[in-house]
Amino acid sequence: MSTKRPSARQRLLETADRLFYAEGVHAVGIDRIIEEAGVAKGSLFYNFSGKDALVAAYLEGRHQRRRERTEHHQAAFSDPVDKLLATFDALDEVAHLPTYRGCPFANASVEAATGSAELAALESFRGWLREMLLSLAVEAGYADPEGVADRVRLLYDGAVANAQLDSHPEAVRLAKELARTVLESSPRT
């Protein structure tokens, strides 16, 4: 018994994820996606209401996997400070991939019109990141949890940008060490 071929919907999502991330949402047409996915054009519009919905599904998938990866790395620790630092481990994992091209939400937003689903996905992701860091900083008992979360997020975003723009994934380790310094030198109650 051979493994069954994934559904057209699944193949569309996988192909869209790869192409949208690698080349940008605007640059990749649906003809290209259906060709590389080996799917009929009608199947795209059967499974999704249009390209916009496919883009939204692509970003939702990215958000979910990012969250899962991060939580997986954090689960190895119980100390909230260690959990904060583990956020960088999740980033380290992907930043070294040759296909790494930075934050998919930021990238999609650059091409998006105001009020689009892409902007909503960016907001959602940034909200998750901010609140995740803040709640850990509160849990760790920092005197100024907002300030600590802001500094960690700054370093996180810096690592993302550096890995993307300078093809310099080592920046993630650097950011983690700077974050460790910040976390160790910030006053706690």
Place this chain on the structure above:
Amino acid sequence: MSTKRPSARQRLLETADRLFYAEGVHAVGIDRIIEEAGVAKGSLFYNFSGKDALVAAYLEGRHQRRRERTEHHQAAFSDPVDKLLATFDALDEVAHLPTYRGCPFANASVEAATGSAELAALESFRGWLREMLLSLAVEAGYADPEGVADRVRLLYDGAVANAQLDSHPEAVRLAKELARTVLESSPRT
């Protein structure tokens, strides 16, 4: 004597700069540009070989002005450490503008095809930033100038990303303070 109307070329560059930065290169068509610039379509192709050349000119202008702004802020100091910190002042100036949308080179690159002028402009800008920071770190006599320059650039990029993605321009001041800590605690020869 009233002020003369700028040339069609100048109006095209100003309009393209505003629209490309605000809405993205792909999202803005040449019809939109010539309409808002009050210029005939023929004049666009008379002054530029095509949209690509207009985009390249837009990015060149951004690069030049960024460099000028940075050098202007650095010129207020003689100590290379102060000059390194002054880099953030130049960023602070623009990050607070309501029109701020992050790094124009990174944004244009997201939409660009491999081998495009946009990617070349990004490379050029990143090369300038890296070498500017490195040469100041060398001048300041740091034992590990590359490491210092990498850390400062990480904070710089983090501030850009934070200001853009979270509409949080205060991150620039935060990054500058973190950079000050890094610069003051790094060993010098």
Place this chain on the structure above:
DNA sequence: AGAATATCAGACAAGTCTGTCTAAAACGCC
């Protein structure tokens, strides 16, 4: 004034992209 340069207005060509439609075939489940 005269010549070279720059700009104008808009029609038009050619390409790309999303989305629709049709009619048939394959799949999966009861």
Place this chain on the structure above:
DNA sequence: GGCGTTTTAGACAGACTTGTCTGATATTCT
């Protein structure tokens, strides 16, 4: 087996984009 769901192939429409072309007009420089 039979029936609803999913998929297929590709033609076609409609919108949008860049770029060309024409011929007249304005500006600038010598």
